[in-house]
Amino acid sequence: MKYGLQFRDVFAAWEFLLDGLVLTLALSVATMVLGFFLGLACACAKTYGGVRFKRGVTVYIETIRNTPLLVQIFLLYFGLPSLGLRLEGFEAALIALVINLGAYSTEIIRAGLEAIPKSQIEAGQSLGLTPWQIFRYIIVFPALKAMYPALSSQFILLMLATSVVSQISVQDLFHVGSIIQSRTFRDFEVYTVIGGIYLALAFMMRGVFAVIYRQVFAR
Amino acid sequence: MIREFGTGDIVYLVFAARWTLALTALAFTGGACVGLVLAVMRISSLAPLRILASCYIQIVQGTPLLVWLFLFYFGLSIAGLPVNAWTAAAFAYSIYGGAFLGEIWRGALIAVAPTQWEAGASLGLTYVQQMRHIIMPQAVRIATPPTIGFLVQLIKNTSLAATIGFVELTREGQLTSASTYKPFAVYMTVACIYFLICFPLTQWSRRLEERFNVAR
Numbered sequence: 182m183k184y185g186l187q188f189r190d191v192f193a194a195w196e197f198l199l200d201g202l203v204l205t206l207a208l209s210v211a212t213m214v215l216g217f218f219l220g221l222a223c224a225c226a227k228t229y230g231g232v233r234f235k236r237g238v239t240v241y242i243e244t245i246r247n248t249p250l251l252v253q254i255f256l257l258y259f260g261l262p263s264l265g266l267r268l269e270g271f272e273a274a275l276i277a278l279v280i281n282l283g284a285y286s287t288e289i290i291r292a293g294l295e296a297i298p299k300s301q302i303e304a305g306q307s308l309g310l311t312p313w314q315i316f317r318y319i320i321v322f323p324a325l326k327a328m329y330p331a332l333s334s335q336f337i338l339l340m341l342a343t344s345v346v347s348q349i350s351v352q353d354l355f356h357v358g359s360i361i362q363s364r365t366f367r368d369f370e371v372y373t374v375i376g377g378i379y380l381a382l383a384f385m386m387r388g389v390f391a392v393i394y395r396q397v398f399a400r
Numbered sequence: 401m402i403r404e405f406g407t408g409d410i411v412y413l414v415f416a417a418r419w420t421l422a423l424t425a426l427a428f429t430g431g432a433c434v435g436l437v438l439a440v441m442r443i444s445s446l447a448p449l450r451i452l453a454s455c456y457i458q459i460v461q462g463t464p465l466l467v468w469l470f471l472f473y474f475g476l477s478i479a480g481l482p483v484n485a486w487t488a489a490a491f492a493y494s495i496y497g498g499a500f501l502g503e504i505w506r507g508a509l510i511a512v513a514p515t516q517w518e519a520g521a522s523l524g525l526t527y528v529q530q531m532r533h534i535i536m537p538q539a540v541r542i543a544t545p546p547t548i549g550f551l552v553q554l555i556k557n558t559s560l561a562a563t564i565g566f567v568e569l570t571r572e573g574q575l576t577s578a579s580t581y582k583p584f585a586v587y588m589t590v591a592c593i594y595f596l597i598c599f600p601l602t603q604w605s606r607r608l609e610e611r612f613n614v615a616r
Contacts (some may be wrong), residue, residue: 247552248591248600249559251570256591259577260584275454337462344464355466366446368474383462 190365191374202356207338211275216282224290245284251345253277258349274346287336292306293328326398333390337383354378404580410589416572417593423558423568426490431497438502443509460499465560468492473564485566500550508543548605551597569593
């Protein structure tokens with residue numbers, strides 16, 4: 182028997198899909214903001230901090246970057262309750278994603294900070310600027326510009342990776358897709374639509390990042 | 401019945417890692433075939449080939465791997481093929497890996513100075529000969545560290561195959577956790593095994609990169 186594709190049942194659940202989309206977006210944006218600041222803190226500790234800080238940050242980065250995100254999420258969601266700490270699905274997902282993104286963005290931000298020539302910092306010192314003023318007026322802007330391309334592609338990868346949280350029943354876009362699939366049995370159609378929405382999101386983010394770059398840095 | 405999480409379970413998990421490695425090998429082989437074609441298409445002088453390859457990469461890099469896994473898992477039956485986690489994973493990882501390896505290798509190919517191509521042409525070598533004897537040997541050196549880096553990425557991403565019921569390390573962890581009810585110990589063990597596989601590769605990639613930078 183020939184199989185005919187039917188998208189009607191999938192689109193009928195558009196409100197449900199929208200809920201999932203909103204959750205995916207909220208999770209991605211929250212992770213980007215928190216993960217960026219975690220990465221910034223770790224990168225500063227690694228670039229300007231003492232030996233003990235550096236070692237601690239290195240252990241953190243290597244541990245996270247050499248284990249799968251799915252296992253990290255399972256560890257927080259299923260593992261922590263046996264130690265007496267019970268997290269909601271969304272909390273576990275957010276914490277795992279922030280810790281994960283923090284590790285990846287640390288290396289990117291560090292490379293950006295190190296791209297500032299030492300002579301510029303020395304110039305600031307010779308003008309009598311305080312360390313904070315040097316950071317604020319000399320380092321931040323060029324460093325952000327240097328790290329921007331790598332960081333924005335990392336953010337897009339992160340948005341796509343949030344689909345993994347569906348595995349701990351967080352009702353993100355992908356999980357909504359699985360629910361629609363189990364109701365309608367239109368599996369192929371559901372995942373085509375879900376894939377299309379993710380693709381549109383990725384292109385949208387790329388567009389927004391390009392506009393921000395032009396507005397802020399390319400002048 | 402709930403049993404204890406003991407040495408036997410740890411050994412069992414270590415053995416389950418061989419399916420993670422087997423899947424990685426399969427994914428890397430498939431991805432390398434697709435990636436090689438894409439990389440050559442991307443630097444081709446024919447615009448349609450370049451555009452086609454670039455569209456493919458944009459689309460695959462803009463969708464989650466999980467979607468590809470499920471599309472193939474359910475799509476196989478529509479194409480009349482038996483539903484099988486191995487086949488679905490093989491297809492999904494080849495498509496996914498190809499997009500990333502294609503981009504990495506394209507970068508390596510264009511990093512070889514254009515004068516090298518011209519030197520080959522002036523010696524009367526054909527396109528294939530230039531590629532085979534002059535460009536490839538230099539590109540391989542440039543491409544090795546990021547390729548190993550992506551291999552680590554691939555090993556970690558094989559954990560997603562657990563979601564379509566492929567029994568590898570993560571899925572075995574889920575099963576062990578369900579029967580022993582010791583999720584923390586089980587997932588810690590699983591994470592350690594992944595770390596022991598990935599960390600040496602990460603270090604190797606970094607060392608190669610440093611050596612390459614010194615040589616340049």
